[in-house]
Amino acid sequence: MNNQKSKLSYGYNITYLQPKALQAAGFGHLADQPFIFDSSPGYARLPNQFLIDRALGIWDPKGRRSSRNPMPPSRVSMRNFARSLCNALEWAEARDVDLITADYSTVLIGRYQQEMLKGIWSAENRPLKANTVNPRVQIALEFQMWAADKGLREPFHVPTVTRTFIAGSHKNSRSHEAKSVESRLGKAKVNKRLLSFPAISEIEEWRQRVQERPIVGPTDSLVADLILNTAIRREEAACWRVDTLPLDLNDWRIVNPEEPDEHQSVLVAIKYGTKGRQYGVDEHGDKIGPEGTIHVPLWLAHRLHAYRNKERLAALKQKVKRGKTVAAQQRLQQHAVHLFLHPQTGDRYTGDQIYTFWSRVQGPPHWSPHLGRDWWSCRYLEERMKQHAELIQRVLRMPNITSEHPMVLALRDTAQTVIQMEIRPQLRHASSRTTEIYLEWLFAKMRVPLTMTRQWAELDEDKASDEEAGE
Template identity: 45%
Template sequence: MSFTVYYSDPEVTSKAGFAKVANLPCIFDSRPGYHRLASAYLIDRGLGYWNPSTRGQAPALAPSDQTIKNYAQWLANFLEWAEVRNIDLKTCTYVDHVHGRYQKEMEKGTWSRDGRALKDGTVNPRVQQACDYLMWMSDKGHRPSFHIPTHTATIYAGTATSSIGHRAITVEVRDGKARKNKRALRLPSDAEVKEWLEKVYHLAGYAKGLMCELVLLSALRRSEAAGFRVDTLPEERAAWHLNDPSAPRANQRVRLEIKFGTKGPDYGYDHGDKIGPKRQIWIPLELAERIHAYRQKTRNVALKKWVKSAPTLTEQRRRIDDAVHLFLDEDTGERITGKALYNAWTAVELPYAGWSPHLGRDYWACSILWKEVTRHEEIKKLFETGSEIAQALLESTAMSIIRLQIQPQLGHANASTSMIYLEWICNMFGVNLSIDLDRGDENELPVHPTIEVNQ
């Protein structure tokens, strides 16, 4: 790309008096030179001064670092396309240019790196970012009004309190939006997971194997597992919060609070980790005990390697003070990053192509959902008798489990993100969903919901 996303050195930028924007990206054009309008747009978006919902009329929540980085990359792609195609951004329209040419060229593959048609999940956010930028230009007086035709659509959202489990909501949808294919879950069997995990432990080492198992048994994201601190699990067992100390050992869980690497707004950085919204999770007691044992023994051996490899005594002391992360590489003693976790996960023979830490989160969610649903004997009996209310009871029960147990553990801000699990459990029982659940699109135009039905 001749248009590139660039990050300055945060320390240098802060010392120059621009600390507020030190971590924000900017865009360089094909000259190369600083693209003033695009970079000003990213500052307004990154600081929450403008977004498509408020249009600058009210302060908005600033996006995360990863989100603003995505915005910058999508915008750079659109700006390069406009320059190559000689499109005037001050006069272009949605129908003739953004949708009529930019989107169509990506869908046909005439605007893609390898000449192949791009997926809807790539096309939609790029087009949406182009629309947002042109609306911003209009609001700032750099071009006339930019009109985006929309239509009203009805989607269904789940609710744990409804007797049916769903409610209809009307939203405004951009005309011409590429229809995303629904993600179909494919999960390995328990035996396949066990065989794969044993290979990870053997080839990648105990620490990385334990991290992979932590993802499987708690649904942590890669960044959250990599951000696990030495004291995320309290160092004193007496401080562990158990769900029910009197329950059988296999049913006991330990509650933890995480905030490093969590998805959502940024609240600063600590030792290389983004500080995000706090979230409480549960992990099995047996896993907590193995993490505790690793912390007391194996980790110390790795830490000694890391400290001893320092060239000076001052650096050794600094490394001791900075060793806040729980999981350390057994060969070098360095912290295990999210990328290193992914590499360990995928370096061995996989149960099937595409098995990843993200699907490990799905594996946890589906395991919990299946275990909880099948505990309800009345559901199984109704399906055995062919009762007409079996499907409605299944959906209602599953929705409650998703909303009350799975969604909080996964850290899904939008319930629609978890709806793929409802579809999965219905498939497992051999029935179709009674309604079509739209899982939403975080890059879509501002949603203005109107509840039509809630009964």
């Protein structure tokens, strides 16, 4: 058994068993499954059976055993479920509460949730944010629902409320329709995220420091530039393959060849490490997620092409040298499918390593790969809106203009069209709440009054517990 414990210090701990041992015992399908051991320590039988049923799609909170879920949660989601459940189990043990039979309103909401929000139940005695609290309460509730379906407790009712929101589509920004979603009552309110970015000069100074790092600087800065100029996630950058950008330049799909070179972009399909449903794990350990198509600036595509034909080959030689025989060296070369390799070892970059180098070099406050993704989105929106300078200036010149003025509505619709038709397809899996955040950033920067509705965000808050994953 491989005792890989969660980084979170719980009395209940997460363990992953050795894949070979599971395979030999006929349980190879549980190779990536987290298991919980209690504070005794001992195997937590019921929590683990719940996690196994969730992982295999035998049970989920929507189907409630009426049908098997053909698309079970991803391994990242399962890890997050296990962490949240560990927290709830330890709290219940510390408070002498039976988590399976605990009342939703008085115990899960009135005590467990309130103690987290007040900082009574937190590692540093600080109030926890709603987006941390809600998934923990949700998984505890799902554990109870599973137990009820298994006959381990009496059936119970979860109070809910139905909310209506306006849904849009990145395929048609004008096709709005009203939809409804059912949400459980008692959820902690998520504070609205507000965006602010460092000055361009600060980002450039940070990037220069990354570039100047000994040995790894050129590769690190290329990874950073890929994120900042395409808005991909760090895990997607880590999973980027040698042939993600076609090896032959003749196979590059340039969408706007009539434009000057500096404005041209190449269409690239990515599916490894993408956020969303997990369709499998490949032989290299990468999640196979929903496939999406992104635009890569042509100038950046040429840099990636030059890297894989020079610096990457030099890094790969370092890895191949480890092989004791020709056959072993050939295997090492064949299994090196990722584009970004460490210059000294030839090992692939990981998402955690990308975050580490990003934050290791002293940069602006709160600067992270994820904020870099938002930075691309807002910069793109701002540049596209410059094409509508006349409309913007007319709005700004009008005194005491209201958010419902036809010109403000026209400006909002124009910005929303850019977000829906151009930014969201590039981001993939972007929520309606993100659309609202980008609009608010733009209008705050322009100092245009705008009252945004929270309706679009409500769906995403309710879906968070179903799609909880790491990013």
